[in-house]
Each structure stands twice: as C-alpha cells, then as structure tokens.
Amino acid sequence: MRRRLAMLLATGALALTAGPTLGHHSFAMFDRDNQIDLEGVVQEFKFANPHTFIYLAVKQDDGSTVTWSLEGQSPGLLVREGWTSRTLKPGDELRMRIAPLRSGAPGGAWAADQISFRDGRALEVSHRTVGFPESSDVTR
Amino acid sequence: MTNRHLIGSVALLTLLTLATAGARAEGEGKYPDWGGQWFRPSGIQFDSTKPLGRGQQAPLTSEYRAKFEAGLADVAAGGHGLNEHASCLPHGMPRMMNVIYPMEFIVQPKITYILFEDNLPRRIYTDGRSWPAEPEPSFAGYSIGHWVDEAGEGRFNLLEIETRYMMGPRTFEVSGLPLHEDNQTVVKERIFLDKAKPDLLYDEITTIDHALTRPWTVTKSYRRERNPVWFSNECAEDNHHVTIGKDDYFISADGLLMPAKKDQPPPDLRYFRQSKK
Numbered sequence: 505m506r507r508r509l510a511m512l513l514a515t516g517a518l519a520l521t522a523g524p525t526l527g528h529h530s531f532a533m534f535d536r537d538n539q540i541d542l543e544g545v546v547q548e549f550k551f552a553n554p555h556t557f558i559y560l561a562v563k564q565d566d567g568s569t570v571t572w573s574l575e576g577q578s579p580g581l582l583v584r585e586g587w588t589s590r591t592l593k594p595g596d597e598l599r600m601r602i603a604p605l606r607s608g609a610p611g612g613a614w615a616a617d618q619i620s621f622r623d624g625r626a627l628e629v630s631h632r633t634v635g636f637p638e639s640s641d642v643t644r
Numbered sequence: 645m646t647n648r649h650l651i652g653s654v655a656l657l658t659l660l661t662l663a664t665a666g667a668r669a670e671g672e673g674k675y676p677d678w679g680g681q682w683f684r685p686s687g688i689q690f691d692s693t694k695p696l697g698r699g700q701q702a703p704l705t706s707e708y709r710a711k712f713e714a715g716l717a718d719v720a721a722g723g724h725g726l727n728e729h730a731s732c733l734p735h736g737m738p739r740m741m742n743v744i745y746p747m748e749f750i751v752q753p754k755i756t757y758i759l760f761e762d763n764l765p766r767r768i769y770t771d772g773r774s775w776p777a778e779p780e781p782s783f784a785g786y787s788i789g790h791w792v793d794e795a796g797e798g799r800f801n802l803l804e805i806e807t808r809y810m811m812g813p814r815t816f817e818v819s820g821l822p823l824h825e826d827n828q829t830v831v832k833e834r835i836f837l838d839k840a841k842p843d844l845l846y847d848e849i850t851t852i853d854h855a856l857t858r859p860w861t862v863t864k865s866y867r868r869e870r871n872p873v874w875f876s877n878e879c880a881e882d883n884h885h886v887t888i889g890k891d892d893y894f895i896s897a898d899g900l901l902m903p904a905k906k907d908q909p910p911p912d913l914r915y916f917r918q919s920k921k
Contacts, residue, residue: 530819533905553877571898575884580877584873606906607906609903610896
C-alpha cells in the first residue's frame with residue numbers, strides 16, 4: 505500500500521474545529537499545524553483507556569512497513585458517538601489525516617472526522633466528534 | 645430453609661434496605677433531586693467561560709506565574725509541562741470538578757458521594773463532624789458539607805462544602821495551571837440546582853491557595869442526563885505517555901519508547917549495564 509506523506513500547509517481549510525476534548529494530557533506533542541495523510545492497514549484497534557489507539561501498518565516506498573501508533577479520543581467519549589471496539593478491525597484499510605509527533609517518530613493523533621475506509625465505505629458512526637482536541641491549544 | 649438460603653435472604657434484605665434508604669435521601673423529603681448523570685457543558689478548562697491556559701486569567705502570584713509559563717514552554721516543545729495527570733496521577737481537587745467524564749451524586753443523610761468515570765469518588769461528610777486531628781492527605785482531600793434550606797421551606801436546596809488536606813502535585817486543568825506545592829489549598833463549594841431548570845446544576849467553587857494572590861471563584865455548570873449509561877475510564881489501562889525524570893516520551897506500537905520532542909535524547913540509562921561496542 506502506498507504511503508502518502510503529503511505535508512499539508514496549515515491553511516484555513518485545514519483549521520479543525522474544537523470538538524470534544526481530551527482532559528488527560530496536552531496534545532502539544534502532536535503537530536496539528538503540519539498534518540499528514542496516511543494510508544495503511546489496521547493491525548490493531550485498541551479500544552482502551554485513557555485513549556484509543558490505531559496501530560496502522562504503512563508501506564514505505566522501499567517496500568518495508570512501518571507501524572504507526574495513532575492516539576484518538578477516549579472510549580467513553582467515542583462510545584457515546586456510536587463507536588464500539590468493533591468499529592475498526594485488523595485488516596481494515598484506512599485513509600487517515602493525522603497530526604504527527606513533533607519528533608518525527610511514527611506516532612500521532614487521529615480525529616474521528618479525519619478517517620475513512622480506503623474503499624470509500626463510510627464509518628457507520630456519528631461524526632459529532634470532530635477535530636482534534638482543544639487541549640492542543642493550551643499554549644495559545 | 646437452609647443456613648445458606650437464610651444468609652442469602654438476610655443479605656438481600658440488607659441490600660434492599662440500604663437501597664431504599666439511599667432512594668429516600670435522593671430527591672425525597674428534605675434532600676434535593678440530584679439523581680442521574682451530570683455532564684460538563686463544553687470545554688475542559690477550569691473556568692468554562694474562558695479559554696484554557698493563560699486565557700483563564702487566574703490570579704497567580706509572580707512565582708507561580710513563572711512556573712506556569714515554564715510549563716507552557718515545555719508543552720509548546722511537546723512535553724506535558726506541569727500536567728502530571730499525563731502519567732495518570734489523579735486530578736485531585738478542585739480539578740476533578742472539571743468533570744471531563746460525567747459524574748453522579750449519591751445523597752445520603754450523613755454523607756454525599758460524588759462518583760466519576762475517571763476519578764476515585766469524593767466523600768462529603770454531612771454528619772456534623774469536625775476536622776480530624778491528623779488527617780492523611782489525599783488528592784481529593786477531606787470534605788465536610790452542610791445542607792442549607794435557603795428558603796426555609798423544609799427542604800434543602802444547597803450543599804456547602806469545604807475541602808482541605810489535599811496532596812499534590814495538582815493543577816486546575818490540563819494546561820498545567822498550578823496550585824501551590826505546599827498543598828495548603830482550601831476549596832469552598834456551593835452546589836445547587838438552577839431554580840428554573842432542574843436539569844442544570846451549579847458548583848460555585850472558591851479556591852484559596854498560596855499560588856494565588858486572592859481567593860479565586862469560578863461557577864461551573866453541569867447538565868443532567870436522566871437515562872444514563874456509564875462507562876469506566878481507568879487511566880492506567882493503556883497509557884502511552886511516559887515520564888522519565890523530567891522528560892516525556894511516547895510508547896510505540898511495539899511497546900518501545902519513542903521521542904515526543906524534536907531531537908529529544910534517550911533517557912538517562914546510567915543504572916543499566918552498558919554494552920561495549
């Protein structure tokens with residue numbers, strides 16, 4: 505699967521609304537102003553506290569695979585939006601726009617309205633949970 | 645009836661009696677109806693009418709403003725600043741009343757419990773007790789409350805609470821807005837329903853703390869869900885944020901440490917045997 509690492513300019517078009525929040529930690533370690541697109545295969549969907557994780561296997565140009573560790577909203581919040589631990593399954597092919605770790609390591613944050621199946625199927629959940637958490641804004 | 649059945653029947657009767665006693669206290673007789681599930685209206689900040697962080701305009705002393713700014717600088721670089729809850733330390737008071745995930749009141753004549761999805765319960769003693777002589781501190785502190793019938797109608801409408809003996813470190817919110825390291829905080833609360841909207845609850849919180857130049861009063865509000873579904877939020881279950889020394893790291897999909905900040909060095913491994921290359 506092709507890895508798309510299109511660095512996206514922090515334009516108004518990408519300004520994400522402040523949606524439901526994460527009170528656990530600041531999201532400052534994730535670079536919301538320089539989001540990237542990933543395509544990959546779900547290795548595991550961890551519907552666990554304090555926050556959910558998607559482990560996404562992303563194929564590199566040289567044929568190797570890197571597994572990204574991608575943090576999302578808490579299960580308690582997502583489940584109130586219609587998500588379950590079965591919404592995503594190993595093997596699902598996803599397109600995601602993420603806020604990557606500032607360090608450049610393969611980690612980042614995902615938002616429920618920035619994710620879709622690669623074949624175009626829609627996620628059968630509410631998209632009220634939009635945008636990255638406003639705890640990203642603690643320094644502003 | 646066998647002994648086992650007798651014991652079972654007595655236990656069931658006891659539970660039913662306790663449940664009935666609890667139901668009597670909640671919304672009947674002298675106590676207000678605070679049943680159901682209470683959500684914050686929006687936002688995760690302490691004063692929900694103002695933005696997070698500097699926008700709170702907290703009356704910090706110059707010393708604690710400097711600490712706060714240093715924490716924000718760390719956050720800007722990708723760290724967690726003064727917010728030690730990132731490593732699952734409890735919120736403590738008064739931050740737990742930010743109610744990131746919903747809360748529930750269990751009103752009994754001698755004690756009121758406030759239950760949270762992501763915090764240990766608060767216990768507010770309303771049995772007329774005095775402060776203990778040598779209390780052990782806790783993040784939630786020790787709370788004594790008094791019910792008040794403001795209108796003199798024979799029914800309480802207000803719970804006044806004073807909380808002392810907290811331990812730290814604690815912050816007001818995720819931004820790292822600090823409370824003093826001496827943990828001499830006193831939190832005074834007034835909890836009451838809106839007179840016109842019974843599904844709207846207020847908590848007027850006044851924090852007295854040596855990190856502040858004056859008592860800081862914030863009125864928080866919560867909306868009621870009368871048909872609740874509850875979930876648990878155990879922070880330690882799968883937390884990927886690790887603090888070693890004063891540095892924050894992120895756990896990879898294969899369970900190893902990754903840097904959180906740009907050009908961040910690995911942690912100090914002086915206590916590990918170093919292999920010679």
